[in-house]
Amino acid sequence: MNVIKAIQLYIDKMIEEAGPGMKILLMDRETTSIISMAHSQTDMLQKEVYLFERIDSGRSNERLKYLKCIVFIRPTRDNIIRLSNELKSPKYGSYFIYFSNIIPRTEIKALAECDESESVREVKEMYADYLCINSSLFSLNIPTCLHSLNWQQEALERTVSGIIGVLLSLKIRPTIRYKNGSQPAQNLAKRVFDTINKESSLFSFKPPENGVPPPLLLILDRRDDPITALLTQWTYQAMVHQLLTIKNNRVDLSNVVGVPNELKEVVLSAEQDDFYSKNLFSNFGEIAVTIRDLIESFQKRAKEQKKIETIADMKNFVESYPQFKKMSGTVNKHLVVISELSMQISKKSLLEMSELEQDMACRADHSAQLQRVKKLITEERISIEDALRLILIYAMRYERHANCGTVGLLNALKARNGRTHLVPKMLEYISQSARNELFNTTKIDAVKLTRNLIKGLKGVENVYTQHVCVLKDLLEEILKGRSIDQQYPFISSEVPYRRPPTEIIVFIIGGATYEEAFAVHQLNQMGYRIILGGTTIHNSESFLEEVITATNGAPFKHSRSLQAFHNASNA
Structure with missing residues (x-):
């Protein structure tokens, strides 16, 4: 139950199947983000992937027949058309094509007809169709998903695909619960349930042993807990997102006064940064102590590096220099980020x-x-x-x-x-x-x-x-085996298991938050296996944009108090 490892396994398999030699990776806008959040560019270079191109943007017409092309795209109609045009006039020597989700056989047939040069070596589905943020947190990167308090059709289609991708990548066929009274949650639960049944051959995983309940997919609605998305958060990851905004593991610091050019944009990835990985969920007070300890450790190492008096000292310096340089970059990066957080906390009271x-x-x-x-x-x-x-x-x-x-x-x-x-x-x-x-x-x-x-x-x-998000209380109820049938019914008519599930995937329509990710992390530290996902990951500003879009076109309820607020805001 680790979404980062699941994505990495797919990427590694794609590259491995292409074999040795120089390779190019051809992606679309979404799969570019999916790969960049699982592997750094350095990792990809070490795997002999030397060029990266977007199939949905301007590209040169230079033919590079000596390169193998790994295509990793979402199976959208636009992408199929672009890939068909590519195969009609191939730029590269061979193509290994991977789709991030289920693709209809008719589309595969259409692509085969375009491959007159027979340059395609492989066509497969790899279900890496979501952004892995933390090991137990994923997002579909859908900024707003509702209109008139119901699904936007395109957002619903993308969400169904994303959840199916998560389930297939983790090899899970779950039972499905949804929040009663939420039409979007019920609609999504039904669509996912129908897709699982339609693609039953893909979901023919080995069932749990006798007496062990199947994994649970729990579909919730952000409208049932808008408070959590509005509160100031005090864990490191949540604070950075609230005050600086994290987008695809990147933080824009270009507006910070005095920041060096190399730190105008920084990457905060649990996979690529040990300090960040260890302190994702540390509170602000703990972070201040930890960064001080890191600086002291760096200063000690820096003094040791200056003592170059013998050949052995030179050898040790050369061997440790890459690690020393990496440590220097880590210290500088987090010191800039934490200093800016501290300044904003003080400035904004x-x-x-x-x-x-x-x-x-x-x-x-x-x-x-x-x-x-x-x-x-x-x-x-x-x-x-x-x-x-x-x-x-x-x-x-x-x-x-x-x-x-x-x-x-x-x-x-x-x-x-x-x-x-x-x-x-x-x-x-x-x-x-x-x-x-x-x-x-x-x-x-x-x-x-x-x-x-x-x-x-x-x-x-x-x-x-003090605040405890609704999700944490709900998960504790489920894990203790308490009945939640009335508030969270099953989508199917199957008789539910009365033992609590050992694996749970939670999905929040309208976006999850880093406070909820912290709650899931705390439960996982106790030995549970829970993954959280959402249409997006909110800070308070992005959540308010979600609210604006969701309520556009919604019928105005003329209760006395609400009418007074409406009149006051429009006076």
């Missing part, structure tokens, strides 16, 4: 912001919290974006409170030219299930209330990490 966010997310104290929100959102040191996040969290928690102050908060945000229209959109976006379960507005779950009380008595690590 994020410690004070986060304390209030967590307080509102975890407990109801309307009067005191409203006064604190009013105070913070009018202060210039609090960015307009962060002020909006506070108002969104407040509006969702106290939407139905008798003295709800959202209208006044919107007026204050409007005075700062903030995006007031997002508040009514968020209240359209949040599901009825979230209204009931996150904030207990219609009923009190006595069992859940007792568990939360016990958790509160045990205490939390600090005031900035």
Whole structure:
């Protein structure tokens, strides 16, 4: 259950099957990202892959018959047309063609007819059709997937393909559950279920031993937990994404004052950077100590390198120089990133912001919290974006409170030219299930209330990490064997296993977050086998774009409180 290793095995197999000799890799936009996140360019060069080209962009017409061409593309109609044109007038000596997902036989036949020179040596399906971020985290890189709170058709098709790719790459035929009340989750579950049955020969994996339940595919909806995507995060990976944005394992630092040219863009990959791999889920305080220790270790090594007095010293220096240079690059890179994070935390008063966010997310104290929100959102040191996040969290928690102050908060945000229209959109976006379960507005779950009380008595690590995402509580319920049939029914009519599954793949429509990835990591550290995926991986800004797109065209619900917010934001 490691998505990075699964992708790497496919890539290595493609290159191995092409045999020895110089090779070119021909990709499309999506498969370029898939490969770059699993292997570095240095890794590919060591495997004799010397050239990289995109089939969907301008290319030279120079013929290079001495090169073997490994084609790795998604089986889209546009890609099939481009590849057909390539085979009609081949540039390379031989072609090894691999599709990242299931391709219809009719398309294979059409390609064969174009291969008049008989230059194609191999055609196979390799189910590397998703972005591997961490060993237990994947994304489909779909920025927005809903419109009018239902699937965009293209996004649905891509999501079905991506999930099928994950299942086939991990050799899993799962049972499927989905969030009851979510039409997108039910539609996706049915489409995946139908595809598995249609392609039953591909899913003819050895079933689990007697008594062992099959793996579970759990399909969730971001609308059931919008709070998690709005909170300030304090683990390293999540902080970088929130404050600097990670895109395909790369962080753009070109706007950071004084950053060296070689660090205008940095790669943060758990596979290629040991320091990053070990500290993905470390909190900000731990990172500060760790980077100090790394710098001290580097300084010690640097002093040793200066002591070159004998032939043996020279030999040792030459042998250790590549490692020394790599260590130097690691220190410089993370020092720049952590310094920028520290600067932004101080500049934006994020410690004070986060304390209030967590307080509102975890407990109801309307009067005191409203006064604190009013105070913070009018202060210039609090960015307009962060002020909006506070108002969104407040509006969702106290939407139905008798003295709800959202209208006044919107007026204050409007005075700062903030995006007031997002508040009514968020209240359209949040599901009825979230209204009931996150904030207990219609009923009190006595069992859940007792568990939360016990958790509160045990205490939390600090005031900035009080919040527990919905996913973690849900996974704990499943792993303890508690019944969730009513809220998360099976898509099929099969009698469900009553023993908890040993392997779980969670997929979140509307995007996952690094807080949820951390929750999965914590459970995996306890011996469970869980993988998390989403249409994308959100920070608060990308999540708000998701909300805007998802609610476009959605029917406006004219409840009294929501109508007041709508009027205030458009006044």
